[in-house]
Amino acid sequence: MVKRSRDSLNAVFSALADPTRREILARLSEGEASVTELAEPFEMSLPAVSKHLGVLEDAGLLTREKDGRVRHCRLVAEPMEDALEWMVRYGRFWESQFDSLEGYLSGSGTEGRR
Numbered sequence: 121m122v123k124r125s126r127d128s129l130n131a132v133f134s135a136l137a138d139p140t141r142r143e144i145l146a147r148l149s150e151g152e153a154s155v156t157e158l159a160e161p162f163e164m165s166l167p168a169v170s171k172h173l174g175v176l177e178d179a180g181l182l183t184r185e186k187d188g189r190v191r192h193c194r195l196v197a198e199p200m201e202d203a204l205e206w207m208v209r210y211g212r213f214w215e216s217q218f219d220s221l222e223g224y225l226s227g228s229g230t231e232g233r234r
Contacts, residue, residue, distance in 0.1 A: 128180065132203045135179035140164075141172050148182060148195035155184075155191045 135141050144158055159169040173193060176182045180199040184191050 128199060129202050129206065131179040132181065132199050135175050135181055136200075136203070138172070138175075141176055144169075144172060144176065144193075145181060145195060148193060149197075152192050152194045155193065158193060 136145075140162060143161070147153060147158060147161075155166065155170065155173065158173070159166055162169060173182065173184065177184060181196055183194050183196055185194070186192075
């Protein structure tokens with residue numbers, strides 16, 4: 121796996137922070153869609169949806185291709201690998217912290233203390 125830059129990871133997390141963009145990615149996980157199809161469930165203009173698509177595209181999470189007058193979008197999941205890796209790494213850290221806290225609270229961490 122190619123390591124992506126910190127800026128790329130920041131762009132992915134920033135793109136994923138918005139619920140509209142997450143819904144768009146969820147739709148694209150089912151397959152390619154046109155901009156019009158992606159805009160359909162949202163109560164916003166096509167230019168507003170296009171701005172969301174631009175953020176996703178800048179983060180490397182989708183590609184747009186023009187076919188005549190129709191723009192088709194396709195999910196690119198690879199940039200999310202680093203985000204997942206980051207979350208797993210810190211998930212392990214927090215699990216170990218919670219395990220230590222559990223040990224302390226159950227009394228195994230209180231030997232020798234008064």
